[in-house]
Amino acid sequence: MRSSRPTALALAGVLSIGLLTACSTDDSDSPTGEDGKVKITVAGLLPTADDAAKEQLAERVAAFEEEYPDIDVETEDYEWKASTFTTQLAGGTLPNVFEIPLTDGKTLIENGQLADIDAQVKALPYGDQFNEALIANGTGDDGKIYAVPAKSIYAVALHYNRNLFEQAGLDPDQPPTTWDEVREYAKTIHDATGVAGYAMMALDNAGGWQLAAGANSRGGVIETFDGEEYTATLDDPAVAEHLQWLHDLKWEDGSLLDRTDLGWGDINTEFAAGNLAMYTSGSDVYNSLVEANGVTADWGYGLTAIPTSGDGGALTGGTMAAVTKQSTDEQKDAAVKWIDWWYLSKLQDQDQAVADAKTRAEADPAQAVGTPVLPIFSKENYEQSLEWVADYVNVPLENMTGYTDVMFDQELVPEASAAVQDLYAQLFPVVQAVISDENADIDALLATANEAGQSAIDG
């Protein structure tokens, strides 16, 4: 310790300076800076996004600030997770513009946790052209708009590794179309390559979300609404059927990846690492595979529609942009301008569309352009906007036809709307139970989950 005295003194000096600066920079979140600019923070990219994606965002921010010189935009890393979102909401740590799942809009509006942006949105040139079913999720009982559909409007689809298909002697251009075929393919792949043929998200609410998607594809739902009351139907036979199917993959075929701890991002990572051949997730997952997992167009990625049976359909969902309640009126105006700039104008304005696609495609490494998503406005508008950027499309569209051929014709099932995160929270332990216990009593587990789910709805 003897020698450490000068060091300690120096440290103490440095520290007091640090303390002072820490204190004096506290006022950084006041809405208007000294220069009279309106300052807003906005949701940016995933915390682990590529530098190229970050640069592209920075360029768009710079262009925005040039267009609106009196607005100062600061981006923050952002990843919506059921496990952290409420902390951020309660802690007031969300950026002024943040993203939420389509399905949570109603609950957050009811709780009074979103800012009213009705006037600002309706003033946009396309303010009344949103797909009605989508904008309904962001509209309160008072008929006002609190959140707008912004990106990644998806239908759950089946993603597969074409290389593993080939190694197992399967034709990657003929992906499976029924769950029985998926099981068969999974076993073939596992037997031939030793790699798991299929994997299932089971961590946290993502596990419940994907189980619901499986049930929907078999014609079941996890919640019904009779016009007055919501009823949890986690014990729907289709839910049990899908669980039994997972059970058989795991315990009879051994072709299911032995993981109960995969969330939305983890399963992407395992897929990109070649540790599984097929999984279900939103149809736009390719964007993230490129952005965060280094997948490229020649990687061997394949996309096809989720298998359906009976009157089953594909679960849809998406991302809405909303503004924090704490925002001032100036910040709300600026926030909606940013939502227009970053999320929506590229679907409405050719110049914006091209500028966005160009920066994405020319980034190093390139970001995905042209990943199939469902239209936020109309089908015509969607096709028009794809046409504008046709020169920059760099996703392997030829490997996505299994999905794109049917995307406008397939039956679509919206997510449950009351207490949906609670229902998912009840379902994921059941998925984990089935994967981790050969003798799991599916019906009993679902009955218990349903009871808890119903009481969450009744709240």
Add this chain to the structure above:
Amino acid sequence: MTTVQTPSSLSPAQAVAAPAPVDAAPRRLGRRRLVVDSGERGALSTADWRRPLVKHTWRTMHLLLLVLLVVWCLGPLLLLGKFAFTPTQDIQSTPLAFFPNGATTHNVEMAWNRYHIGQFFMNTVWVAVGSWFVQVLVATTGGFVLSVLRPAWARALNWAVLATLFVPAVVLLVPLYKIVVDPPIGPSLIDNYLAVWLPAGASAFNVVLVARFFDSLPREIFEAARMDGAGPFRLFRSIVLPMSKPIIGVVSVFAVIASWKDFLWPFLVLKSDTVKPLSVYLQSMANVDKGTLMAALAISTLIPIAMFLVFQRMFLRGAGLGGAVKG
């Protein structure tokens, strides 16, 4: 893997033979160690060590222990070091093979350049330095009041501090979060280092430790200083602080280690990239490419291990003390 094969080399003959050259090897630190150990002895006496049976049994056990320590404690870290330079594909398919397809620096470059481990490392350093400063400040001034100045209300204060020892951290989690989000004065402390620094200072353990140490200092010195006309401030700065270096050292080691290890609290309050410490960032890296992750983990381990090896005596003394004085 060499470490895994070692158990086969545990035949008694080898085990007994092995320590001989080790004993003979001259050691730089040998003399100092000898001074430290000279006054002590264990259960085995020198006479015991001369008996062949005892000697061989204990030497075998000691060697076994060494092998165990190397495999169990060092093994995973060596493996981590290897992973940092192994292509992802090999880490995934043959984790225990020794560079089957050569080594690579790609992982380390990715961790450093793309995921900016260095930046988050610096954030951790700031967290540690600030927590250290606040803890030392509170503990020394508080200990000074409780032990040396002893105003009439010292007794009550002492109990108020001691009482917090019985309140486990779990209770503080939610209310502390509430205070940090909406502090009595000023704006939210979320994403502000103060949110971690200040609560770290509220450690009753530190205060008690320092106060007890001050208690052990000879009163006569304080009285003499007072006679000479030294006020409380001079007493603190010129006499108490210089004498309390050893205890400040102990508090410092605890403070730095604790802030290095802390996860949940920084995870809740230090969210933004500019302040997020390494441990919190690594958690969000959990699903990046395995090779990159391993390199990031290895880099994050390097500094604490280097610090430990340099200051090992201080670390180990602090750790031994921790169990003996806590409470």
Add this chain to the structure above:
Amino acid sequence: MTTDDAVLTDRPRGAARSGRPAPRVPNRSPLTWARRGGLSALVFALPLLLVFGVFSWWPIVSAVVMSVQQTNLIDPPTFVGLENFQAIFADPLLPKVVRNTAWFALLALVFGYPIPLVGAVLMSELRRRKGLYSVLAYLPVVVPPVVAVLLWKFFYDPRPQGVFNTILGWVGLGPYSWLNDQAMAMPSLVLEATWAAAGGTVIIYLAALIGVPSELYDAAEVDGASVWRKVWHVTMPHLRGVLFITLILQVIGTAQVFLEPFLFTNGGPNHATLTVMLWVYQLAFTSIGNNFGEATALSLLLAAFLAVLSLVYFRLTRSWSQS
């Protein structure tokens, strides 16, 4: 070593002393009070009072208040009486969570208690290279816990190519599912936790063993005691106090375990590793309703249990250090 020893040996004396009020009769006049140093004592106490006041005493009071409130930190809180406690007791997860936590604590004792003891006793008999052994044993303790968990999570890869499955495969065992098996998940967590913590325990025992007075061994030898008898009858009894302290500290620590279940499994599979602390976290910071009231209520229940343990510990350490 001398100064540190002073800390140890002087503790009880100091404890008794500092609790005593100042011998002087306090003068009531504020001016003389300030002149006699009352004000400077207050100035010196200021950092402690501020930091403890805002970040310790106030939150403790606040915890009790919040436990009888419904609050999401945004809307004004409403008083709900004991409803939060009732909700906790009615929750079917409670017995499971308590069982899991107790199971973790028990396993941690089984894994992490005897082995460091044996190691420390062996190491204390080393005549050379004690430093090397200590450094090796302590090495995992300095690894940042998040690093240790993420590394072990990779070791627990359930594929046959996983690190542990490969090693066990050499002797024809496995492959095991590790974290993905409801029965194996908790022991897997404890194994890593033991790896990360055992070194610290070894060093604590080692420090205690150095304190065994040589005369006791000398006396035993005069009585003709064998090596094993010396270890059993002289060394071990001397460790009694430290053993009990580490036992209680370990139980207090493991009862609040968070990092391992949070990072390894987030409580899964099927709640097999959901511990009390993780549940507190999930109740407060993840459920869509932001149930801060229930979370605080649960944390108070755990605290009550731990306070009893701490009290026992405090009493015992006092009586031992005074005897």
